[in-house]
Amino acid sequence: AQSVSQHNHHVILSEAASLELGCNYSYGGTVNLFWYVQYPGQHLQLLLKYFSGDPLVKGIKGFEAEFIKSKFSFNLRKPSVQWSDTAEYFCAVGSDDYKLSFGAGTTVTVRA
Amino acid sequence: DAGVIQSPRHEVTEMGQEVTLRCKPISGHNSLFWYRQTMMRGLELLIYFNNNVPIDDSGMPEDRFSAKMPNASFSTLKIQPSEPRDSAVYFCASSLGYSYNEQFFGPGTRLTVL
Numbered sequence: 513a514q515s516v517s518q519h520n521h522h523v524i525l526s527e528a529a530s531l532e533l534g535c536n537y538s539y540g541g542t543v544n545l546f547w548y549v550q551y552p553g554q555h556l557q558l559l560l561k562y563f564s565g566d567p568l569v570k571g572i573k574g575f576e577a578e579f580i581k582s583k584f585s586f587n588l589r590k591p592s593v594q595w596s597d598t599a600e601y602f603c604a605v606g607s608d609d610y611k612l613s614f615g616a617g618t619t620v621t622v623r624a
Numbered sequence: 625d626a627g628v629i630q631s632p633r634h635e636v637t638e639m640g641q642e643v644t645l646r647c648k649p650i651s652g653h654n655s656l657f658w659y660r661q662t663m664m665r666g667l668e669l670l671i672y673f674n675n676n677v678p679i680d681d682s683g684m685p686e687d688r689f690s691a692k693m694p695n696a697s698f699s700t701l702k703i704q705p706s707e708p709r710d711s712a713v714y715f716c717a718s719s720l721g722y723s724y725n726e727q728f729f730g731p732g733t734r735l736t737v738l
Contacts, residue, residue, distance in 0.1 A: 546726070555715060555729040556667075602667065610655050610674050610719075612727060616666045 514539035516605050518615035526623050527595055533588040533618050535603030544606040545586040547577055550617075551599045559601075562586065573597070595624045626650075628730035630716050636736045642704040645733045648697055649718030657727060658691055658701050659715040667715075673699065674721065706737045 519534035537543065544563040548556040560571025567579040577588045586603060600619050604612040629648040637643055649656050657672040671681040673693045681691070688707070693699040703710055713734050717727040 548729075555731050556717075557729070558726050561726060610679060610721065611657065611669060611672050614667045614669075 514543070514605050514607055514613050516603055516613050516615040518601075518603055518618050520618045521616070522619045522621070524621045524623065525593060528592050529622075531588075531590045531593045531597070531620065533601055533603075533620070535586045535588065535615060536584050537586070537603075537605040537613075538584065539605065539607055541607055545577070545579060546604040546606070546612065547571065547575070547586075547588050548602045548604060548614075549599045550602065556602065559588070593620075593622050595622050598622045628716055628718055628728055630714075630730040630733050632733060633731060634734045634736075636738065637706055638738050639707055640705040641737075642702065643706045643710075643735060643737075645701040645714050645716075645735070647699045647701070647716030647730060649699070649716070650728055651697070653718035653720055653728070654696070655719045655721050655725075655727075656693060656699050657717040657719075658699070659717065659729075660712045661715060661732070662712045670701070703735075706735075708737045711735055711737050 515538045517536045546561045547559040549559050550556045559575050560569050562569045562579050570576045575590050579586050598621055600617045602617045603615040606612045631646045655674050658670040660668045670683045671691045676693045691701045713732045715732045716730045719725045719727045
C-alpha cells in the first residue's frame with residue numbers, strides 16, 4: 513500500500529509571497545497524483561491532477577505542481593499567494609485500484 | 625449538476641444513540657467513498673464501494689460502524705451505538721471508478737456526540 517507524506521503541517525506567509533508545499537509518496541508503480549484544497553468550513557475540491565504526460569501540471573487559481581518521478585515527489589507551488597488562499601491542502605496518490613491515499617494535510621495561513 | 629449530496633449537514637446526538645448519515649453520489653459515478661475527518665487523525669478512508677459492492681472496509685474503526693449501498697444512488701453510514709469519540713466531520717465522495725479519476729466530495733456531515 514502506498515503512503516503519502518506532506519512535509520509541512522502549518523505554513524504562515526504574507527500576501528504576494530511564494531508558496532511551495534512538499535509531497536512525497538512511497539509506491540514504485542504507476543501513480544496518479546492529486547492536490548485538493550479545503551477552504552475553511554468547506555469540502556475538499558480538486559486543485560490539479562497528474563496521471564501522464566507533461567510532469568508540470570497547471571491547476572486552478574494559479575497553482576501548479578511538478579511530478580519528479582525519481583524523487584517520488586509532487587510538490588505544489590504558487591508564485592504569489594493571496595489572502596483567499598488560506599486553506600488546508602491535501603496531497604493524494606492513487607495507484608492500481610479505486611482508492612486514494614491522502615496525506616495529513618498542510619494548513620496554509622496567508623496574512624494580509 | 626447537484627454534486628454529491630449529504631444529509632444531514634449537522635447532527636448532534638447523545639452517547640448511545642444510533643446515527644445514520646446519508647449520501648447521494650453524482651449520477652453515473654460507480655465508486656463511492658466514506659471518509660472521516662478529525663483534527664487529531666486527519667482524513668481517514670472508512671470504506672469504499674464499487675458498483676454498489678463494498679471493496680475495502682478495513683478503515684471502519686469497529687463493529688459499531690456499518691455502511692450500505694443498496695443502489696447506485698444512495699448510501700448510508702450508520703453508527704450504533706454512538707460514542708463521543710465518533711465526533712467528526714464525515715465526508716462522502718464519488719468518482720468514475722479507478723483512481724485516476726477525480727473524487728468529488730460532498731459538503732460533509734458534522735457529527736457531535738455528547
